[in-house]
Amino acid sequence: MADAEVGDDVFGEDPTVNRLQETVAGLLGKESALYVPSGVMSNQLALKTHTSPGDEVIVEKDSHIFNYETGAPALLSGIQLNPVPGVRGVMNTMDVEAAIRPNVYYMMPTRLVCLENTHNRGGGSIYPLNVIDEIRDVVSRNGLAYHLDGARLWNASVATGIKVSEYARRFDSVSVCLSKGLGAPVGSVLSGTKEYIGRAKRFRKIFGGGMRQAGVLAAAGLYALEHNFQRLAEDHEKARTFASMLAQSSRFEINVAHVETNIVIFGVSGVKDVDKFIADAKSMGILLSAGSAGKIRAVTHLDVTLEQVKKAAEILTTHKFS
Numbered sequence: 001m002a003d004a005e006v007g008d009d010v011f012g013e014d015p016t017v018n019r020l021q022e023t024v025a026g027l028l029g030k031e032s033a034l035y036v037p038s039g040v041m042s043n044q045l046a047l048k049t050h051t052s053p054g055d056e057v058i059v060e061k062d063s064h065i066f067n068y069e070t071g072a073p074a075l076l077s078g079i080q081l082n083p084v085p086g087v088r089g090v091m092n093t094m095d096v097e098a099a100i101r102p103n104v105y106y107m108m109p110t111r112l113v114c115l116e117n118t119h120n121r122g123g124g125s126i127y128p129l130n131v132i133d134e135i136r137d138v139v140s141r142n143g144l145a146y147h148l149d150g151a152r153l154w155n156a157s158v159a160t161g162i163k164v165s166e167y168a169r170r171f172d173s174v175s176v177c178l179s180k181g182l183g184a185p186v187g188s189v190l191s192g193t194k195e196y197i198g199r200a201k202r203f204r205k206i207f208g209g210g211m212r213q214a215g216v217l218a219a220a221g222l223y224a225l226e227h228n229f230q231r232l233a234e235d236h237e238k239a240r241t242f243a244s245m246l247a248q249s250s251r252f253e254i255n256v257a258h259v260e261t262n263i264v265i266f267g268v269s270g271v272k273d274v275d276k277f278i279a280d281a282k283s284m285g286i287l288l289s290a291g292s293a294g295k296i297r298a299v300t301h302l303d304v305t306l307e308q309v310k311k312a313a314e315i316l317t318t319h320k321f322s
Contacts, residue, residue, distance in 0.1 A: 004219035008212050016215030020222050021189065028174055029165035030191035034200055035218055036209050039151050042175035042188040044072045045207065047112065049200045050145045050173065053078030055111040058099050060086040062121040062292060064149055065114055076207065080108055088258065089119025090127055093134040100142050112145045117167065118152040121292045124239070124263030126156045136170050146170070151177040155261040158232040172196070181232050181262055182224035183302045186217045228302060235262040238300035238309045245313035264298040265291040268321065277321055284319065286312045
């Protein structure tokens, strides 16, 4: 990062940012890409560029876009979200098709369908490729756009052996994160056609995401892609180990088979106050967060060793939480 060659990215003159964008576009098999400060901005740029005010977008009810982006679709784009129930984040194709609005003037038009892979609140669940294709057929048949919130697409690729480009080519736009498991401190990338990214770049400026000498940050993203992509398999192993150790105790409600990547969602018998449980764990050096309603989320990553994961599971299974 300290050695990064920089320029003014607002004018497209930062060589390190340009190289990062070209690298991600190449990995995803897209014409163009745009570096942005966060995954939320990347998703919101995707929605803004695909839609007009008054449109509707289909999402899964536990999706990041619906739950964790602070009402941004309505505020920034003037659009409405139509949440469809899924199973661990994966929507049924028939439910998606049923959610598409009829073409009548008194209903808002459906413009876009969004998927999330891997799915955060689904416990790092991987979207099956056949379901992605089935939904794509529905999207194409109805003349809609298709966006992938691929914040953890890297994890899905490593876990399945399916190239990220194979996932990405099925979508009109794809957002990927360089932080999280890859370990970069800042940044996400939105990809699509040159025309699409050209329009998204204007909205990035409107949203306040135009950065100047951003190559300092982009250099970290390039390092992460080069050094930390394939090692995500280590995080998946840590998560399975953690889940298996918790499952040995009857106090934890967990399905080890559902741990596909680096996220573990679990419940604790007799614990009604999840926030207190998380605070108690933090006091013992274990950082957890809230998952879906009444559940707790643990995420493994490159800063936590397998030995530390085992120690954390040991503490959780032996400590008497109130």
